[in-house]
Amino acid sequence: MTTGKTAASAATSPSEVASLYKYLRVTDVADAMDGIGYFDIGLVSRDVRPLWRGMKFWGEAATLRCVPANRPMWKLDSTEDIVAAHGIWFEEVGRPAGLGDLPPGHVIVTDGGGAREVGFWGSMNAMAAHANGAVGIVTDGYCRDTAEIELQRTPVCAAARGRTIIPGRIEAIEAQVTIGCGGVQVRPGDIVGTDDDGVIVVPAEIAGEVAVHARAVLIADMHARRRVYEKLGRKPDETVDIEAVEAYYAGK
Structure with a gap:
């Protein structure tokens, strides 16, 4: 061998x-x-688990660091604005560069920054990331729309199931930097995988x-x-x- x-x-x-x-x-x-x-190196917290049975993936880490938002979402004036709340929020606070043109096969590993309950990942943006080449998503924060996540077989591992939306609760501030996720250091290019037993990170070296x-x-x-x-x-x-x-x- x-x-x-x-x-x-x-x-x-x-x-x-x-x-x-x-x-x-x-x-x-x-x-x-x-x-x-x-x-015990690389053992992501047992709270961070696949959202449906039979999920399995391996890929190189693409990292995203989030922090709690330091201001609430402002009051919106119409139903149209409420529907468009995410777009309005991101137009104001922006998004970090670095995750837009990744090669297929990556795992997006998200540091939730300890934010309160917030569905940073949901059935739409997680499915879009998967369609764009991500083999999996891992977060030590929340994921919402979890019934749809399972129905779609979108590969998401999360610490908890949430209900609320991003605006006013969490901001993504850096991409492709060293982060902590579920008590483990994760760097771009480390190997990340999951199955029904949990999530593990293997240092690239x-x-x-x-x-x-x-x-x-x-x-x-x-x-x-x-x-x-x-x-x-x-x-x-x-x-x-x-x-x-x-x-x-x-x-x-």
Whole structure:
């Protein structure tokens, strides 16, 4: 098997490294990080979880830092203005540059800044981010419209479900900077992933090595589980499809 150092040098960009994580479980990655001495590093708060079962993604981090707004939204004069409240707010306070032209495959990681209940992410803007190439969104704040998020299968992990809108409650002030999310440092280009067990962040400098060790953990576990499947007479499924995993990683 290729060594971690060789794999890291062969995968020269974060997107190439992220491809090494395709089949990995969060637990495989956590085991690999433990194995090289990164105990409990990258474990995003257990409060930050997928909003629907079966969600899984891996990608390079694109970061967004938010803070609580220091002024309320002003009173609006008409139904039309209320419908257009977000546009009016952003015209006044602006938006940070840096997330508009990202390559496909990124994960938008959002530092909610401790703002009170506010649906910074919702069914429309999260779906639009997904359509524009984000493989996932992670926030230690709130997400609203969560029934629609699940119906759309929009990949959002959030700490809580919210009801209110952005104007007057939260401002996005910086993009593509080092942030904290769920108690973990996240930098642009770090590898971020989730599944039903939670969210993990792998620092970019160890991501190639971690992927190699985690792959070995996964394949060993698949062999062990398939032997038990056979003993029980259980029909094999994709979680014990060792051949597919080994074929994908051949030469990587």
